[in-house]
Amino acid sequence: MFFLEFLIVIILGLVLGSFATAMIYRIPRGIPWAFAGNNNSDEMTAYRSSCTSCKERLKPIDLIPLFSWLLTKGKCRYCHEPISIKYPLTEIVVVLACLSIYFIFGFSLKGCLLISLVPFLVALFVVDLEHMILPNELVFVIGFIALINMALEWIRTDDIFIILEGISSAAIYGLLIWFLGCFMSRVLKRQALGFGDVKFFIVAGLWLGLENLSFFFLLSGLFGIVFAIVWKWLKEESLFPFGPALIAALYVLLLMDGSLLL
Ligand SMILES: [Zn+2]
Incomplete structure (x- = not known):
């Protein structure tokens, strides 16, 4: 049971980490980050994840947090431009921050609320560092x-x-x-x-x-x-x-x- 919960927190952390990296890239550039993609208009689909160098639309295989980066050894699969290590690092930090919360609060209401806070805290941290x-x-x-x-x-x-x-x-x-x-x-x-x-x-x-x-x-x-x-x-x-x-x-x-x- 513990192992299963542990695994859930890691997967959840990776997903939230990926969300954090999207916010880190998009917010300072004024690109919408929330609810994009729910709508099928051209404007919305333009904001789907794409390579920042060659603008190639990313496929599901390119969007697996951490593992996509490891699989391609930190390079874009299409243009082979290096992808900053800050993205996988951010994802790892989010996973660790979520795990710490889980160890202390478990899956209590408070624990879940704090886990939901993590991607925003980490995104804010990196955005302030960079900009x-x-x-x-x-x-x-x-x-x-x-x-x-x-x-x-x-x-x-x-x-x-x-x-x-x-x-x-x-x-x-x-x-x-x-x-x-x-x-x-x-x-x-x-x-x-x-x-x-x-x-x-x-x-x-x-x-x-x-x-x-x-x-x-x-x-x-x-x-x-x-x-x-x-x-x-x-x-x-x-x-x-x-x-x-x-x-x-x-x-x-x-x-x-x-x-x-x-
Ligand atoms: Zn590329």
Whole structure:
């Protein structure tokens, strides 16, 4: 039974990973990523997956997450242009993130909800790394899943306070980081935080609540410092995206929330 569930999580993770790579490619380029292909109009079919070099439409055999890349040794089957290793890597990260959630939460409602969150978190992580933007649509989806989580908790406990706490936490997280950002911008004499970061804090507040506020600020600050050092060392740029540190901190605290319950 355990083995079967394990296998299901891996397959699900690969599918979600493939979805994440599609979002990573499409969202910064303004290509629709959701619901494309449901409709048979020419405009919609134009968005079906195709090779980014030769534009050849990909067949089902080319779309198996991870394995298609391994089978063709990381090259397009049609034009033999190399396909970035970031795609299979992203898929592996999504699988590992889903497995960690499964080990802690199992197939509980919370576990499934968190697994559904993974492709959006990972896509946001990579998009911020590559383009230094946190696209609204991704942040909103993460916030929307938080609202579903809160509504389910409300139904389970019959305690309206959960909704009120979530919304006030979101406001407090947002205001606090906004003030902190203004302060840091004064000290550093350049813009220290983007508005995308503030929006992510608001969404993190919805997920984590007031009891995790100090942990989230500390952990994201800590990850941010480590990340800034690595970034400076690798890229020799002083400006670095803050989103990956925030996403990692949110994910770790969501996992810890589960392990504290056990
Ligand atoms: Zn090609």
